Amino acid sequence: xxARPLADVQTLSLxxxxxPRAFGPGAVLLRxxxxxxxxxxxxxxxxxxxxxxxxxxxxxGGKPMSAAITCxxxxxxxxxxxxxxxxxxxxxxxxxxxxxxxxxADVASRAAAHAGxxxxxxxxxxxxxxxxxxxxxxxxxxxxxxLDQPIVSISLGLPATFLFGGPTRRDRAVxxxxxxxxxxxxxxxxxxxxxxxxxxPEGRHPRLGPLRVNLTFRKAR
Ligand code: MD3
Ligand code: FE
Numbered sequence: 054x055x056a057r058p059l060a061d062v063q064t065l066s067l068x069x070x071x072x073p074r075a076f077g078p079g080a081v082l083l084r085x086x087x088x089x090x091x092x093x094x095x096x097x098x099x100x101x102x103x104x105x106x107x108x109x110x111x112x113x114g115g116k117p118m119s120a121a122i123t124c125x126x127x128x129x130x131x132x133x134x135x136x137x138x139x140x141x142x143x144x145x146x147x148x149x150x151x152x153x154x155x156x157x158a159d160v161a162s163r164a165a166a167h168a169g170x171x172x173x174x175x176x177x178x179x180x181x182x183x184x185x186x187x188x189x190x191x192x193x194x195x196x197x198x199x200l201d202q203p204i205v206s207i208s209l210g211l212p213a214t215f216l217f218g219g220p221t222r223r224d225r226a227v228x229x230x231x232x233x234x235x236x237x238x239x240x241x242x243x244x245x246x247x248x249x250x251x252x253x254p255e256g257r258h259p260r261l262g263p264l265r266v267n268l269t270f271r272k273a274r
Pocket of ligand 2: 192193194248
């Protein structure tokens with residue numbers, strides 16, 4: 054069964070974003086919250102990708118990730134044989150990461166406030182590019198200094214099934230279809246929950262083509 058009936062898609066375009074929906078401890082789903090500004094967000098995704106091309110980084114174990122990642126903001130997240138960490142430069146170019154576009158920072162802080170987290174000022178945004186077939190295995194985001202700060206995620210382009218687990222790897226994961234314009238704010242206990250993305254199905258987005266892009270905003274330092 055689809056996570057969102059077709060009627061909701063029509064409601065969305067006619068009446069704007071839906072009310073916030075809590076679906077985990079501290080996790081708030083804002084369906085369509087980014088749809089009104091998605092053209093500006095996609096322009097900025099292309100500008101960030103031109104300055105710092107998305108690349109398939111290797112895990113510490115040496116396996117290339119299937120999603121291609123780039124970053125913007127004061128710091129960016131990297132992984133290689135040495136481990137996971139935030140850096141102030143893009144290791145591919147040696148240059149600072151591209152600055153956080155104003156359109157990114159604006160929607161991220163508005164979404165956080167909408168979900169009850171005032172004064173969220175992210176210093177890092179990971180920009181994950183998924184071609185059909187790319188996925189993200191179950192993991193936790195724990196490389197940030199202040200884990201009381203939420204993470205805001207914005208989905209663009211092709212839909213994907215998101216897996217939302219629990220505090221341990223063995224907890225049963227619930228599935229959630231995330232589509233273009235959906236925003237989720239992850240705070241409180243859910244901030245450290247396991248999560249992942251199933252392989253992205255084939256498809257074509259009118260603007261992005263065969264691609265899903267996910268933005269995750271973090272306060273890393
Ligand atoms: C739940 N990205 O970049 S976004 C990641 O769709 C990542 O690209 C996925 O997981 C993606 O680390 C999922 C949703 C998400 C992001 C961060 C979370 C869910 C989260 C942090 C804690 C709990
Ligand atoms: Fe994550």
